[in-house]
Amino acid sequence: MRLSDFWRLMDDEFGAGYSRTLASSLVLSAVGGVSAQEALVKGVPPRDVWLAVCEMQDVPPERRLGRDQPVKER
Numbered sequence: 001m002r003l004s005d006f007w008r009l010m011d012d013e014f015g016a017g018y019s020r021t022l023a024s025s026l027v028l029s030a031v032g033g034v035s036a037q038e039a040l041v042k043g044v045p046p047r048d049v050w051l052a053v054c055e056m057q058d059v060p061p062e063r064r065l066g067r068d069q070p071v072k073e074r
Contacts, residue, residue, distance in 0.1 A: 005046065006050050007019070008066065009066045010036075013059060013066075023037045023053075030056075031044045031048060039052075
């Protein structure tokens with residue numbers, strides 16, 4: 001997962017404004033007891049951070065892959 005995918009998933013699930021607040025304030029024990037932003041800066045893979053956020057916020061498994069994206073026509 002790319003960092004841009006992490007932020008897209010965060011924005012889709014929590015809203016663009018709240019996702020940034022959540023990423024900076026929610027302490028995630030699964031990634032070392034730091035916030036999502038701190039974990040990303042430390043080099044924790046975005047996928048691991050996303051899954052840790054999902055666990056802490058009780059995001060249902062069916063929403064953890066994000067919204068379906070439309071297929072781009074060539």
